[in-house]
Amino acid sequence: MSEASSLQTGSQMRLYGCPTCGRVSQLLHAVPDGTFLQCPRCATPLYHERPRSLQRTWAYLIAATVLYIPANLLPIMSTSNVFGETLHTILGGIEELRTGGDWLLAVIVFIASIAVPLLKIGALLVLVITAQRRSRWKQVERAQLYRMIEAVGHWSMLDVFVVVLLVGTIRFGPLGGVMPQPGLLAFGAVVVLTMLAAGSFDPRLIWPEEKDDTRHP
């Protein structure tokens, strides 16, 4: 949606729509710093730009990036049988599938486990950095990117699901079984943190107020 210069935005008119009950209220008087507004009807916090959205996104994003390293370096599960215990990392599993000839499976696991989290982190970085700079660069595409990140979020949990299923189902007692390993914790945390990051990102930041945009005529 392109801007309509003749129209005023809600924030310019100091109007607040309640996201919970839909009631619109207008701020008539200036409020002191350190106060925030809430809906007079249902007490839902009101704001034009989600407060600290960038901060939160940054925090979750950094946390996700930090944990992405152990998630890929550490084994996510161990399988044991009479031949002994074998540790599996995500990359090792993909390598095994590839050498085993299962190209398609290897690609799927790679996309779900390595590529998607990485792309999510990358895309969120692009979003927060551009939002931070109040950039007006490719706004529509960035909005699409944001929607995509939200949509894809749940699917990168695939590995966690698989491991949890394996742990639960494969139990041979003393003969063998599957045990989760620390890598799985990190991996699951990465997935959750990227989802939180995407969730805390306020897409309105893609559309900064014109008056703030110094580059705009």
Added chain:
Amino acid sequence: MSEDTLGSAPPPPPVTPPTPVTRKWHGPSLVWLVPIVALAVGVALLIRAVLSTGPQVTIDFHSANGLRPGKTEVRYKEVVVGRVEAVTLSEKRDHVQATVRLDRSVSNIAVEDTRFWVVRPRIDTAGVSGIETLFSGAYIGVDAGESTKQRRHFTGLENPPFVLRGEPGRGFVLRTDDLGSLDVGSPILYKRNRVGRVVGYNLDPLIDELSVQIFIEAPYDKLVNPQTRFWNASGVEVSLNSSGLRVDTQTLASVISGGISFERPQGTQGLPPASDGTRFNLFPDRKAALAPPDGPPLRVRMVFDQSVRGLDIDAPVDFLGIDIGVIKAVRLDYDGKRKRFPVEVEAEIYPTRLGAVRNSLRQEGDDETRRDTTLLQRLVQSGLRAQARTGNLLTGQMYVALDFPGKVSKAELDTSTAIPAIPTVPGTLADVQPQIAEIVAKVNKVPFDEIGRNLNETLSQANKAISQLRPEAQASLAEVRRTLQSVQETLQRADRSLFDPSAPIQRNAEQTLVDLQRAAQSLRVLTDYLQRHPESLLRGKPDDAKIPASPASPERR
């Protein structure tokens, strides 16, 4: 919702303003705790992972057989302490290099004198060893060193080390000519209890001898003293020789994987334990192991003018019934002058087995071998001859007997060659066939038919005489006695020829003779009976005819 564009209509008049609320938190957002926690968790996880992985070492092996990257384990005292990460070929391609990641808990194991080797499953005709490796695959065994100097590159041993460090017990070396079914891990048995194991073996090409390294665990190592005898207790031993069939087994385990037994000879129990690394001989069986020790063997030759079929290598040499040596070689020779094929038999005899005879007949002075040769010379002068004899009629196994056959022409010990030759006399083998034929012929000659006929005749005569002429009955009975006497004489004749003491085979013939004797005895009983009850000859005719048919129980009639 984010954009309130209501078209061209002017905004409605303001409604209730939002309620301002005072913010409770002014500092930076609490959300920053999330990356801090994430960082802490991530770092903790990584540190834990790094801490649990120990040092990486490389080990050179001759072959990568059984080594699988990521799978092959490193075990110390059967505990997994590491894993092979990669196996690469060396630059010169003459060996492989295994990169091993050791566990942190054993990081101090990689020191100067630590040893590594590969334990592989071995399956051969002798059985299976390292059975556990069949399931788990090969693994790398470790023997932790005691040095404090760290080391990262090792050369793997080709065989498991002799003795593991820190394991209580003692190692010994056994010399043998034949490994049998022994292998690394084969048990060492004492009274059929497992007290140790074979830890390795190697062939010394210089002296063509196998050395078997064994390890006896404490406290059983004290059972080994310098006099202890070891023998190969591998499998089931079936031996067919001149003394018959013999079956020996040890424990089932040793039947499967081979084994070594040991025993302390009588009277040596009190000796102090043998020191670590003492060398012993490994005997082929218990009998050989526990036989009194033999001195150096004396090589002798014997030339036979007859077939020695059945005389095998390792057949015994017998001196007046005592096993004093063993046949080492049987060769065919050609005597151009006499146009014959003499057989040259070479044997090793152990003069020490002669015991007191040796000491009393030997001359003082000279070296051992010369003295024993003189001893042999003297024995030959007194009539000692070698004779190939049949030890077992059934199998035809032969042995060589050193004996004093009595009437022999004078002969000397032939010392013209390096190996002295004992003069021989024709052996029993040449005689066996005609002798058997003779026995059969003689047994055939026993006039069984005639005996029966005579008996019948006698009886009918007696019958007739007694029935017709009562006074003549006595004379008839006398005739019966005479006939029976002739039977006895015939049998005695057979007796004499068969019981000739020089006849080498008596057993079977003996049995026949015993039977014949029994028959003769029965006849005697009949005669006695008839003497006592002459009237029995007069009783019912049908019964009379049966008397000779059941002579053994005449009373039961």
